[in-house]
Amino acid sequence: MKKYNFNAGPCVLPKEAVESTINAIRDFDNTGIGLMEISHRTPGWERLMAETRQLWRDLLGIPDTYEVLFLGGGASTQFFMLPANLMKKKAAYLQTGVWAKKAAKEAKNFGEVDIIASSEDKTYSYIPTGWQVPADADYFHITTNNTIYGTEIRKDFTAEECNGVMLVADMSSDIMSRPVDVTKYGLIYGGAQKNVGPAGVTFVIVRKDILGQIGDRPYMNPLPTMIDYRTHAAEEARNISMFNTPPVLPIFVMHETLSWIKNTVGGLEAMNALNVKKSNMLYEEIDRNRMFVGTVTNKEDRSIMNHCWVMAPGYEELQNEFMEFAKERGMVGIKGHRSVGGFRASLYNACTIEDVEALVACMQEFEKRRAAENNKE
Numbered sequence: 001m002k003k004y005n006f007n008a009g010p011c012v013l014p015k016e017a018v019e020s021t022i023n024a025i026r027d028f029d030n031t032g033i034g035l036m037e038i039s040h041r042t043p044g045w046e047r048l049m050a051e052t053r054q055l056w057r058d059l060l061g062i063p064d065t066y067e068v069l070f071l072g073g074g075a076s077t078q079f080f081m082l083p084a085n086l087m088k089k090k091a092a093y094l095q096t097g098v099w100a101k102k103a104a105k106e107a108k109n110f111g112e113v114d115i116i117a118s119s120e121d122k123t124y125s126y127i128p129t130g131w132q133v134p135a136d137a138d139y140f141h142i143t144t145n146n147t148i149y150g151t152e153i154r155k156d157f158t159a160e161e162c163n164g165v166m167l168v169a170d171m172s173s174d175i176m177s178r179p180v181d182v183t184k185y186g187l188i189y190g191g192a193q194k195n196v197g198p199a200g201v202t203f204v205i206v207r208k209d210i211l212g213q214i215g216d217r218p219y220m221n222p223l224p225t226m227i228d229y230r231t232h233a234a235e236e237a238r239n240i241s242m243f244n245t246p247p248v249l250p251i252f253v254m255h256e257t258l259s260w261i262k263n264t265v266g267g268l269e270a271m272n273a274l275n276v277k278k279s280n281m282l283y284e285e286i287d288r289n290r291m292f293v294g295t296v297t298n299k300e301d302r303s304i305m306n307h308c309w310v311m312a313p314g315y316e317e318l319q320n321e322f323m324e325f326a327k328e329r330g331m332v333g334i335k336g337h338r339s340v341g342g343f344r345a346s347l348y349n350a351c352t353i354e355d356v357e358a359l360v361a362c363m364q365e366f367e368k369r370r371a372a373e374n375n376k377e
C-alpha cells in the first residue's frame with residue numbers, strides 16, 4: 001500500500017534527493033568511492049560544500065555580510081551556542097512553544113532572560129501580540145514555526161517591532177518553505193530534518209559583524225573553540241566551512257534537496273505558493289468537516305507546515321477510530337503531539353498535492369461513513 005508521510009520530523013524528502021543520494025553512496029562524483037567513504041578533503045567534496053552554501057545564498061538571497069555554517073548537534077545545541085556567541089548581559093525571548101521555552105532556558109546560563117510574552121496559558125495555540133522588546137536586550141529570539149502547536153510567524157518583524165534590538169530566529173520547521181528577508185535577522189538557525197534534509201546537520205546563517213563581542217561576561221568566556229561560530233567560518237575564502245569533519249551524508253542530501261527546490265520547484269516563491277495551496281486544502285477540510293475542529297483559532301497564526309486538529313465536540317470518542325481508519329488508508333505520522341492531542345499533519349516541502357488530497361479524502365470518507373451509520377440507527 002502507498003504510504004503518505006505526514007511526520008513532523010524527520011520527515012518526507014523529495015524522491016529525487018533520495019534517489020541521487022543512493023547513487024552517490026555507491027559512487028560519489030565518479031570517484032569510484034562511495035559518499036560515506038570519501039575523504040572530506042577531496043576536491044569533489046569541497047566543491048559540493050561550496051555549492052551547498054551557494055544554494056543557500058541563492059534561494060534565500062543571503063548577502064555576503066552573512067556566513068552560512070553547517071554544524072552538528074541539532075537545533076537544540078543552538079539553544080546554548082547562540083547565547084554563548086551573542087549574549088553580553090540580557091536577551092528577550094518570545095515564548096510561543098516548548099522549543100522556544102527550551103531555548104530560553106539554556107540562555108539563562110549566560111545572563112538575564114526576559115520572556116516578553118508567552119502563549120503557554122492556552123497550550124501555545126496562538127502567537128502573542130502587544131509585547132515590547134526591552135531596548136537594552138542584546139538580541140530578541142523568536143521561533144518562527146511552532147512545530148508542535150501548528151502556529152507560525154509568517155512575516156519578518158521590522159526593526160521598529162523589535163524596538164531596534166537584533167532579531168534572531170529558530171526556523172527549524174519552516175526554513176525554505178517561503179521567502180525570508182534574511183537582512184531583518186542577525187542570526188537564523190535550525191535542524192535540517194524538518195524541511196531541508198535528514199537529521200545530522202544544523203544550519204546557521206549569521207551576520208559576520210555581530211560575532212566576537214561577548215565582552216567580559218563570566219560564563220563560557222572565552223568560548224570553547226567548537227562553540228565559537230568564527231571557528232566554522234574561518235575558511236570563508238574557499239567558501240567552505242570545515243574546521244572538523246562535517247556530517248557529509250546529511251549535507252549531501254541537503255544539497256540534493258535544495259537543488260530540487262531551486263531547479264524542479266523553481267525557487268522559494270514557487271515553493272511558498274505550493275505550500276500555501278496544500279495548506280489551504282487541509283485547513284478548508286478541517287473547518288468544513290463537522291467531525292473535526294482546528295486547534296489554532298486565529299487563522300492568521302496558522303502554520304502552513306504543521307496542521308493540528310482534534311475531534312469536534314460530541315465526536316471525541318471517535319479519535320482512535322479515525323486514527324485506525326486513516327492508518328488503513330496509508331496515512332503515517334498524523335498523531336498529534338501528546339501535549340495537544342488529536343491530530344497533526346505536517347505538509348513540508350516534499351509532501352505533494354496528491355498526499356494532501358489523499359488525507360482530505362480520508363477525512364471526508366470518515367464523515368460520510370459516520371453519517372451512513374447514523375441513518376441506519
Ligand SMILES: *Cc1c(COP(=O)(O)O)cnc(C)c1O
Nearest residue numbers: 074075076099147170172173191
Ligand atoms: C524539531 C525542532 C527543534 C529541535 O531540533 P533538534 O535538531 O532535534 O535539536 C527545535 N526547534 C524547532 C522549532 C523544532 O521544530
